[in-house]
Amino acid sequence: MAPKHRDGDVVAVIPGQWITHAHTIAAYAAFLGAFIVGVSLHYQKIVQNEHFGYPIEWFPSVSATIGDRYPERSVFQVFIAICSGPRFILVFLLYCLTNRPNTTLPKFVAGVGVFRTLTCxxxxxxxxxxxxxxxxxxMISYLVATLPWTLGVLALSPPNPTTVKYRKYLAGAFFGTLVPLIYFFIQHKVHRVPGAYTIYAFFExxxxxxxVAFDxxxxxxxxxxxxxxxxxKGMSRGGKSRVADRILEKEKDKQIVHVFDARFSLxxxxxxxxxxxxxxxxxSVLTSLGVLVWYFPLWHMGISGYEVAIMSSLxxxxxxxxxxxxxxxxxLPWNHLTMGLFGLLAYLIKSPEGRLGAVSFAxxxxxxxxxxxxHRDRSNAAKLESRISAWVLGLIASSISKFAFQTNNPVWPIMNEDNGGWNKTGFVLFMLAVARVYTRRTGNNEAGQSVDKPKGLSILPGFGLAGLIFALHSLLSDSSTMISWVWEGFxxxxxxxxxxxxxTIFAMGAGLVFGLFNPGASRSxxxxxxxxxxAxxxxxxSHWTGFYGALVLTxxxxxxxxxxxxxxxxxxPGRTFFTAFLVYNLMTLFHVWVVAYAFVPGGPLVRERTDWVMTSTMLLIGxxxxxxxxxxxxxxxKKSSFRASSNPAARKQRSYYIYxxxxxxxxxxxxxxxxxPSYDYQPYHKESKSITAGIWTIHFSIDNDAWSSEKRMESLIRESELDIVGLxxxxxxxxxxxxxxxxxYLAEELGMWVDYGPGPNKHTWGCALLSKFPIINSTHHLLPSPVGxxxxxxxxxxxxxxxYxxxxxxxxxxxxxxxxxxxQSEYLADLMASTPRPAILLSYLVTKPLEGNYNTYVGQRSGMRDIDPSDWDRWCEYILYKGMRRTGYARLxxxxxxxxxxQVGKFVVGQPEGSxxxxxxxxVPEDLRFPTLFRGEGVRGHRYHVFxxxxxxx
Known part of the structure; x- marks a missing residue:
């Protein structure tokens, strides 16, 4: 067996900086070489994008330059292959330079470096x-790994002021460049601004x-x-020998890594x-309660009695x-266990009443x-901070899960395997988490500092928590809520x-970090x-101004x-937390009453007063x-508190939550x-220049048995081949x-532009438009409603x-x-009459055909025609049109x-109205016919009926 340490002649010595120089030269040669070749041979082709070409767009993006064209793609790939060797050695040398006992951060950063190289x-x-x-x-994996690589290298930088300075400048410039990069990409992709892609290319x-410069x-x-x-073994024939025996000095502690420098513990x-x-x-459990409660007044069209379930938080x-x-x-672990058992397994209960009961107990x-x-950890500042961090990070994780699943939480009891739920996965992870908490429970009784008697009334912190929990729930439990507040159309x-x-999610995390590191400033x-x-x-x-305010509030x-x-x-705790959740529940009712005023006692008193809700929230927090x-x-x-929070154990504990x-x-x-969004949407039958339009009252996406219905809605809209649909x-x-x-969900899965309609701060039950055709402009209206x-x-x-x-x-x-x-009929009739263009109305009119307000919507005043005046069996949904040929009508x-x-109608653009x-x-030509799928018994309960x-x- 060979010995572990051997003496021998040194036949080659490679200075470490040469590895970096080789990596830098090869990387820049790959990109710049492809750029020179691409501009020389295919300039106008690589500046062309899906909207504009030369001379409007005149500078190529990175992806277009190094993409599929020969020979620039080959130039790029050859030099990137050459770059890979120095790259792996660079990561190895950085690990050797920064590795030290009792910490795993260098290993983590080295692992990220290898992963990043492979994804490249x-x-x-x-x-x-x-x-x-x-x-x-x-590509996404590479970009995501860039953040921990950059931060990790910064944290592990040797005590060299010059390298730390350069890394800070380059890292700041890199992440600062992301902001205009995203802005101009959206200008190009969404707004189709001429020349925006060229500016985007410069930032790219x-x-x-x-x-490359950072490395x-x-x-x-x-x-x-x-x-x-x-x-x-003396195999070489070189005559030179050289002994390199250099010892790196032990690194000194640096302020930049105070939080991450403690021993890492799995x-x-x-x-x-x-x-x-x-x-x-x-x-997840708390946010699901409201959905299950909502099912009952929705079907009762008023107070059902089941609303009392919201008081289960008391x-x-x-x-x-x-x-x-x-x-x-x-x-305590048993309370957490019962919360998850009843809350996460409630989806197994078929009846809405049973699910509501289980979630209420959860x-x-x-x-x-x-x-x-x-309350238990009140005397241990480090532990209390950890529990608060976990609670807020749980909210962030819940919001991200809804972001990933297009605003449905995959473990909610309205979800199941058929409609996209991940209930089983969520429950298994929960059981692992509870098991972990249970196994450590014997170590949770360490003595902490004594708690001084507080000043003031307990009702004040109770009010503060009430306003805080309500704001977190109503505004931050979904990342798109406040975006819908400021949306005003195309x-x-x-x-x-x-x-x-x-x-929004980033602002949530940034706020939490600020609150942990600057508690005095955050409570000022x-x-x-x-x-x-x-607020x-x-x-x-509206628009960006309102959203910037939303980010500040977040x-x-x-x-x-x-x-x-x-x-x-x-x-x-009894008085304080009871007050908090009681007032939180009252605020929840308050913010529903402002839109449900027509169906609840005392509703007119708070009609359309979202501003009162926001003011009350901030006063409670105050x-x-x-x-x-x-x-x-x-x-x-303050000084003693600072010293306590800066001890290694507290720093280590805090670092895990930051990770x-x-x-x-x-x-x-x-x-x-x-x-x-891809924004490359196409209508179903563009050869015939037809439009298939539908109107559907979706009942808040809760089906007859209290399950989320988006997936089945998407299937029906797709199978009906709707080019535009009003919801x-x-x-x-x-x-x-x-x-x-x-x-x-519908817009992304169906490939359609979407206008959300008047937002939740406009106090309506909502209307929306999805379209396979680009929406050039849209305006939101609130029609006269003096009573209802x-x-x-x-x-x-x-x-x-x-x-148009x-x-x-x-x-x-x-x-x-x-x-x-x-x-309302007069307002809408005048609005429809105001446009000289062809038009379609997708509506819920609440009138009988040929009677009353119907004659205001249809006739000379509006200029609109009914899609089928002979269809007498209607009360709510109607499709009207003008200025184009109507070819078909169906009811599903x-x-x-x-x-x-x-209800579905087919129209042909550019042809007279017809008879x-x-x-x-x-x-009827094939491409103007309705799908045969819904004939007879149809599918999943959907069939052509009435006619x-x-x-x-x-």
Whole structure:
């Protein structure tokens, strides 16, 4: 056996900086070589994109330059292959330079470096033409790995001020460049701004140059390293020998890595992951309660009695009883266990009543468990911070899961295997988390510092928590909620759900980090004032201005969370947490009452007062801030608190949660990239220049048995070959509806442009428009409604086969308010008459054919025609049109999805309106016929009914 250490002649010595230089030269040669060859041979082809070409676009993007064209692709691939050798050695040398005992961070960074190198090879040698999906997977993985690589290298930098300075500048420039890069990509992709792609290309090339330059800095670090080749058997014939015996000095501690420099423990990370998953489960269960409650008043069209289930969160009242509090604290894992058992397995119960009962009990247990946990750890600042971090990170994880699943949480009890649920996976992970918490429970009784008697009334921190929990739930449990607040239609003048939902998630994480590291600043009145300004901007403004206010408010809410909870746990838990959840429940009802005023007692008193809701929320949080400031530590205590929070154990504990937060942020960025719209949508029968239009009242995407219905809706719309469809009762962005948005799922799966319609701050039940044709412009209307519910409408202009067509989507007021419906009919008739273009109305009119307000909607005043005046069996849904030929009309039964059928009409653009004469199907061209799939018994309960078959017209 060969000895472990051998002497021998040194036959070659390679200075470490040469490795960096080789890597830098090969990398730059790959990109710049491809650029020179591409511009020389295929300039106009590589500056061409899907919208514009030369001279509007005149600078090629990186992907176009190194893509599929020969020979530039080959030039790039050859030099990247050459670059791979120095790259692997560079990662190895960096590991050797930074590795030290009792820490795994260098190993983690080295692993990320290897992974990043492999994924670079993936997107280099698997082009988008070869396999678009795998090319994107490799590219996304490479970009996601860039963040931990950059931060890891910064944290591990040797104590060389020059290299640290350069790395900070280059890393800051790299991540700063991402902002304009994304902006100009959206300008190109969404707004189709001429020349935007050229500007985007400049930033894209800047990222490449900065990325390579960041790694080039290692040349300074490697100047003290050498690669030595020894001949231990005397096989070489070289006559030179050289002995290199250099010892690297032991690294000194640096301030930049205080949080990450403590010993890494896998057990500690698993403990943090378990706590975060329990937080995720809590938020998943809490946010599902409202959806199940909503099912009952929805079908009763008023108060059903089941609304009392929202009071199941009042369980912390029992913490005011000493023996009960001690019992709950002793067996906390069991409370978490029952929360997950009843909340995550409720989907196995078929009846809506049974599921609601199970989830109500789960909410009872979850609120009790978390409040008892906070109270138990009140004397241990490090542990309390960890539990609060886990709770907030659980909310972030819940929001990301909804972001990934297009606003449905995959473990909700309205989900199952048939509609996209991941209930079994979620439950298995939950059981692992509970097992981890249970195994460590004996180590949770360490003594902490004594807690001083707090100043002030316990009602104030209770109010503060009430406002905080309500704000987190109503605004941040879904990343698209506040985006829907500021949406005002096309052209796009503000954020869209994807990718900008990731901005909301980033602000949540950034706020939490700020609150952990700067508790004094986060609980200050200055911070409260800034948060209030953000709330006001969100409430009063639209587009980007309103969204910037939303981001400020988001940052503030998660930043102030540690301060408010840390203060609240100093007060008697029974009174404080009971007050918090009681007022939270009242706020939940308040924010539903502002839109449901027509169906609830006292509703008119708060009609359309979302501004009151926001003001009340911030005033409640202000009460908590007042109490937190009143009980803030003195200057002496601040110093001792700082020393306590800076000890290695606290730093280590905090680092695990920051690792998890970084991972969650990377996940949200990946989701945003994967969900970015393609905008290459095509109608079903463009050869015949036909439009198939539908109207459907989707009943808030909850089916007759309280299951989420998006997947079945998508199947029916696809199988019906709808080019445009109006959806009614589609606003789900409230606590009671789960803060969801069905239009995101439908638009992305069907490949359609979408206008969400008036947002949740407009106090309607919602209307939406999806279109295979580009939406050139859209305006939202709230029709006159002096007594009853608000009537929303969308007036959109689409580009169909080069001709502008106006589409109206409208939901009239309820039957009980005839004056409202009369005023609305006149408003809409005048609106439809105002356009000289061809038009289609997809509507819910609440009138009988040929009677009353019908004659205002149809006739000379509006200029609109009924799709079939002989169809007497209608009351709500109608399709009207003008300025184009109507060729067919069909009515599709609803199945179990909703309580309203889908009505469909076919039109041909550029032809006169035609007559009302019905003709047989064999006289209709194939591509103007309705699908045969729904004849007879149809599929899944959907079939042609009323006429038993479609109607066609001459």
């Amino acid at each position: 090879g993936g997107w280099t040698y698997v082009t988008s033409t070869d396999d678009h999906d795998w090319h994107d997977i490799f 090339w800047s990222l490449v140059l900065l990325d 080039a800095v290692t040349a300074m670090d490697f100047s003290g390293l050498e690669l030595v080749v020894k001949d231990v 057990a500690g990370l698993l403990d943090a992951l378990a706590d975060v998953y329990l937080g995720f489960t809590f938020w 369980s912390p009242i029992v913490l005011g009883i000493g023996p009960v509090r001690r019992l709950v604290t002793k067996y 909410v009872w247990e979850g609120c009790l468990a978390w409040c008892a946990t906070w 052209p796009v003048r503000g954020p869209i759900a994807s990718p900008h939902g990731a901005w 009145w200055s911070a409260y004032g800034i948060g209030s300004i953000g 006001a901007a969100l409430t009063c403004f 940052f503030y809410l998660t930043a102030v969370t540690p301060a408010l909870i840390s203060n609240a746990v100093r007060f008697p 009460c908590g801030v007042f109490s937190a400031v009143q009980n803030s530590p003195s200057q002496t205590n 998890i937060l970084v991972a969650l942020q990377l996940l949200s960025i990946s989701v945003a990239y994967l969900r970015f 009614l009762e589609s606003d789900l962005q409230r606590i009671i509806m789960g803060n969801r948005d069905t239009t995101q 519910e608000l009537a929303p409408a969308i007036h959109a202009t689409i580009d169909a086969y080069g001709e 067509i106006d589409v109206f989507v409208f939901h009239s007021g309820q039957e009980e308010d005839p004056e409202d419906r009369r005023l 039964s609803r199945g179990t999805i909703t309580d309203t059928e889908l 009302n004469d019905i003709i047989p199907e064999d006289q 038993d078959e479609p109607r066609y017209y001459a």
